[in-house]
Amino acid sequence: MSIVLTPFARARLFPSPMRANTIQDCSPGEFERRLNDEAPERVLPGYAPFCQLHVHANWTSTRCLTVPIxxxxxxxxxxxxxxxxxxxxxVLVRWFEGVEAPVARWLIPILYSREQLAREGAAIDADWGVVGCLYTMEPEEIPMAPITMMRNALGVEEGGSGIALDRDAYRRAVDFWERNANWRP
Structure with a gap:
């Protein structure tokens, strides 16, 4: 199985200039090599058949994505x-300023299949493409932001995947995101 960073993920996970709330101590090439050379500790099913999440122990100083409110x-x-x-x-987003998250214990890359990425107009030369990454304390997925679920339901034309909204997953996401927020340096 081969994995590459998509341009979308590269820009968000490894921006220039670097930010304190993105992946630290690792280049995009090193990140790809690590994902290809080391088996994940666990593979979690994603929100659709074309999506999976690979759970890796954090080998960097990357901090958690979210902080409890x-x-x-x-x-x-x-x-x-x-x-x-x-x-x-x-879309409306919220975040903390002046709050620093702890160093994450886990990095959880979110992977889409080559076929799905081609449907979304983002062809890759690998089996899987990284579209994002969660930085967490537990080896578990954090719920997708409700607005991302809505964007996905709107379809590829609006930056989503075309997967219908799962009302129960949406309610779980709202519960999490009412109690947590991202942070920015």
Missing amino acids: TDANRHRLRSAYEARTREELP
Whole structure:
């Protein structure tokens, strides 16, 4: 099985200049090599048949993606309308400023099959393409953000995958994201 970083993931996981809330101490090439050379500790099913998540012990100083919302840090939450790419419509996002997450214990790359990426107009020369990565304390998937679920349901034309909304998964995601938020340096 071969794995490559998609351009979408490369820009988000290894931006230039680097940011404290992205993958640290590792180049894109080193990240790809590691995923191809070392078997994951676990493989988790994704939200659709073309998606899987590989659980790897964190070999970097990368910090967790999310921080629990508490009374002590709630005042540090910020929000804005943002798009992930120039082609996508902006959506409401929120994050912490002035809060630093602990170093993650696990890196969990999110992989899409070559066939799905071709359907989305992102052909790759490998079996699987990394579309994102979770940085977590537990070797478990954190729920997809509700807006990402909605974008996926809207289809490829709107930056999604075309997978219908799962109402139970959406409710679980809302429960998680009401209690947690991403952070930015």
